[in-house]
Amino acid sequence: MTHATARAHPNIALVKYWGKRDAAVNLPATGSLSMTLDIFPTTTTVTVDPALDRDVLVLGGAAQDGVPRERVERFLDIVRAATGSGHHARVETENTVPSAAGLASSASGFAALAGAAASAYGWTLDLPGLSRLARRGSGSASRSVIPGFAVWHAGHDDASSFAEAVSAPDLAMVVAMVDRREKPVSSREAMRRSVLTSPFYPAWITSTAQSLESALSACADGDVDRLGRITETNALRMHAVIQACDPPLRYLTPTSVAIFDRVAQLRDEGIAAFATADAGPNVVVLCRPDDAAAVDAAISGLAETVTARPGPGLQVLEEAAR
Ligand code: PMV
Numbered sequence: 001m002t003h004a005t006a007r008a009h010p011n012i013a014l015v016k017y018w019g020k021r022d023a024a025v026n027l028p029a030t031g032s033l034s035m036t037l038d039i040f041p042t043t044t045t046v047t048v049d050p051a052l053d054r055d056v057l058v059l060g061g062a063a064q065d066g067v068p069r070e071r072v073e074r075f076l077d078i079v080r081a082a083t084g085s086g087h088h089a090r091v092e093t094e095n096t097v098p099s100a101a102g103l104a105s106s107a108s109g110f111a112a113l114a115g116a117a118a119s120a121y122g123w124t125l126d127l128p129g130l131s132r133l134a135r136r137g138s139g140s141a142s143r144s145v146i147p148g149f150a151v152w153h154a155g156h157d158d159a160s161s162f163a164e165a166v167s168a169p170d171l172a173m174v175v176a177m178v179d180r181r182e183k184p185v186s187s188r189e190a191m192r193r194s195v196l197t198s199p200f201y202p203a204w205i206t207s208t209a210q211s212l213e214s215a216l217s218a219c220a221d222g223d224v225d226r227l228g229r230i231t232e233t234n235a236l237r238m239h240a241v242i243q244a245c246d247p248p249l250r251y252l253t254p255t256s257v258a259i260f261d262r263v264a265q266l267r268d269e270g271i272a273a274f275a276t277a278d279a280g281p282n283v284v285v286l287c288r289p290d291d292a293a294a295v296d297a298a299i300s301g302l303a304e305t306v307t308a309r310p311g312p313g314l315q316v317l318e319e320a321a322r
Contacts, residue, residue, distance in 0.1 A: 001047055001048060001049050001050075002047070002048050002120050002121075002122070002320040002321065003045055003046060003047035003048070003120055003318075003320060004045070004046055004115075004116045004117075004119035004120040004316060004318055004319055004320040005043065005044065005045040005046075005116055005316070005317045005318040006043070006044055006111075006112045006113075006114075006115030006116040006119065006314060006315060006316045006317060007041050007042065007043045007044075007112055007115075007314075007315045007317055008041065008042055008107075008108045008109075008111035008112040008115065008141075008144045008145065008313070008314045008315070009036050009037050009038065009039070009040065009041050009042075009108050009144060009311040009312065010036075010037050010039075010040050010042075010105065010107050010108045010144060011034040011035060011036040011037065011107050011108075011140065011143045011144045011150065012034060012035055012037065012173055012175075012276065012278065012284045013032050013033065013034040013140065013143070013276070013278070014033045014034060014035065014215060014227065014230070014231040014234070014276065014286065015031075015032050015033040015208060015211050015212045015215050015230065015231070015234050016032055016208070016234055016235065016238045016278075017030070017032040017139050017140055017152065018191060018194065018204065018208075018238045018241065018242075019191055019194060019195050019201065019204070019205065020139070020191060020192075020195070021154070023192075025135075025136060025157075025158050025161075026135050026136055026138070026139045026161075027154070027155065027156075027157070027158075027161050028139055028152065028154050028161070029154065029195075029205050030154050030205055030208045030209050030212065031151060031152055031153050031154040031209070031212050032140075032143070032151070032152045032208075032212065033149065033150070033151050033152075033166070033212060033215050033216065033219075034140070034143040034149070034150050034152070034163075035148065035149055035150075035168075035171065035173060035308075035310055036143065036144055036146060036147055036148060036149075036150065036310065036311045036312070036313060037173065037175075037308040037309075037310075037311045038308055038309050038310065038311030038312070039096075039175075039306060039308045039311070040095075040096045040105075040108065041096055041108060041112075042093060042094065042095050042096070042105065042108035042109050042111075042112045043093070043094045043112060043317070044091060044092065044093045044094075044109070044112040044113050044115075044116045045091070045092045045093075045116060045318075046089050046090070046091050046113070046116040046117045046119075046120040046121075047089060047090045047092075047120065048085070048087050048088075048089045048120050048121060048320075049087065049088065049089060049090055050087045052087070052088035052089070052090065053088065054073070054088055055069065055072055055073045055076055055088045055089055055090075055091065056069075056088075056089075056090045056091065057069040057072045057091045057093070058090070058091065058092045058093070059093050059095070060093070060094060060095060071137070072091055072113065075110065075113060075117070075136060075137045076088075076089055076091075076117060078133070078136050079117045079118065079121045079123060079133070080121065082123055083121045083122060083123050085121050089117070089120065089121075091113065091116075091117075093109060093112070093113070095108070095109065106137070106138035106140065106141060106187075107138060107140040107141045107143065107144040108141075108144050109137075109138070109141070110134050110136075110137030110138040110141035110144075111130075111134045111141045111142075111144035111145050111314050112314070113134075113137060114130050114133040114134035114137065114141065114145070114314070115130060115145075115314045115315070115316045116316070117133075118130065118133060119316050119319050119320045120320045122320065127145060127146070127164075127313075128162040128164065129162075130145050130314060131143075131145040131146065131152075131162040131163045131164070132158060132159070132161065132162045134314075135152075135161060135162065135163075139152075142161070142162060142163045143163040144313070144314065145163060145313055145314040146163050146164060146165050146313045146314075147165065147310070147311065147312045147313035148165060148168070148310040148311075148313075149165065149166045149167070149168040149219065149310065150163040150164065150165060150166065151163060151164060151166045151212075151216065166216065166219055167219065167220075168219040168222075168227070169219070169222040169223070169224050169227070169288075170288070170289055171224065171286055171287070171288065171289065171309075171310070172286075172287055172288065172289040172291075172292040172307055172308065172309055173284050173285065173286055173287075173307070173308045173309075174284070174285040174287065174292055174295045174296050174299065174305055174306075174307050174308075175282065175284050175285075175305065175306050175307070175308060176259050176282060176283045176284070176285065176299050176302065176303040176304070176305050177282055177303055177304045177305070177306070178253060178255045178256050178259070178281040178282050178283060178302075178303045179253065179255075179280070179281045179282070183251065183279065183280050183281075185249055186279075187278070187279035190242060190245070190249055190251075190279055193245045193246075193247075193249065194241050194242060194245055197244075197245050197246040198241045198242070198244045198245050198246075199244055200237075200240055200241045200244045201241055204237060204238065204241045207237060208234065208237070211230050211233070211234045214226070214230055215227055215230045215231070215234075218230060224272055224288060225272050227286075228272055228273070228274030228286050228287075229274065231274050231276050231286055232260075232263075232274040232275050232276060234276075235275065235276035235277055236260075239251065239252055239277065242279070251277070251279055251280050251281055252277060252281060253281040255281065255302055255303060256277055256281045256282070256283050258302055259275060259283040259285070259299050259302050259303065260275045260277075260283065262298055262299055262302065263275040263283075263285055263295075263298075263299070265298075266294075266295065266298055271287065271291050271294055271295065272287060272288060272291065273285050273286070273287040273291065273295050273298075274286045274287070282303075283299075283303070285299065289309065292307045
């Protein structure tokens with residue numbers, strides 16, 4: 001038996017990934033930009049065990065069946081196909097991020113799994129290779145491999161679609177946990193529904209490609225205000241696409257909207273703060289590190305908060321010995 005352990009953190013997109021060009025290999029319709037956080041890591045150990053007749057997934061000490069286990073099995077199939085292994089594995093994962101609450105547990109989860117599985121099966125990959133592999137499990141996981149700020153190039157095929165580091169101004173994110181419960185519709189299903197039914201989807205694609213270009217130039221210029229404005233606009237556009245789906249779908253709750261309003265008010269008061277939200281009710285506020293305490297004080301009456309800073313990329317804590 002060989003085993004390896006890896007750790008990864010969630011990331012929050014400033015320019016969102018919303019919609020696939022190719023669902024089979026998780027190619028996104030557009031590129032995206034994110035910050036990997038220094039909180040809520042996922043730690044995963046993969047043990048390749050010739051005695052197993054199927055892959056085992058243990059999440060927070062509890063054996064999983066159904067869709068989560070099948071997703072892991074499909075992911076490990078990719079690693080087995082690449083390495084020529086016929087062996088199954090035991091995957092043990094500890095999440096510190098509330099699962100499926102729109103705080104990107106799939107991003108930290110599949111990034112950690114990519115690192116641990118590649119090492120356990122003896123597949124030596126460079127950083128772009130690990131990002132590509134993580135992408136196959138969950139698109140946003142491609143960015144959690146990268147420390148700090150990451151741009152995920154949409155690419156045109158498996159080889160060209162991966163994330164890499166970009167330099168950006170020093171920032172913090174105040175995370176407002178509006179609701180920790182599992183969301184009723186997964187981002188996977190909501191993305192599919194958006195592509196198929198939202199009349200705003202084509203406009204989302206063209207506007208997001210432009211937003212990414214502008215966001216990258218704001219990063220290069222160290223322009224927090226421009227980057228923040230693009231971030232909030234892009235998030236609201238994504239939620240507009242989602243809210244135009246059939247059957248109807250809405251992730252933002254009255255509390256989420258109240259936080260967006262409070263953040264707009266903070267800007268009127270002279271604090272550069274900008275809100276974003278993934279496919280869930282939680283809101284994340286982008287600001288300068290020096291303003292994080294004021295942002296926290298302004299929104300902590302509305303939801304539980306925690307402040308994050310740019311975090312590390314994928315860390316393989318224990319390499320498989322062979
Ligand atoms: O990678 P997935 O399938 O969990 O999709 C993530 C989509 C968003 O979090 C809403 C946006 C993003 O870019 O992270």
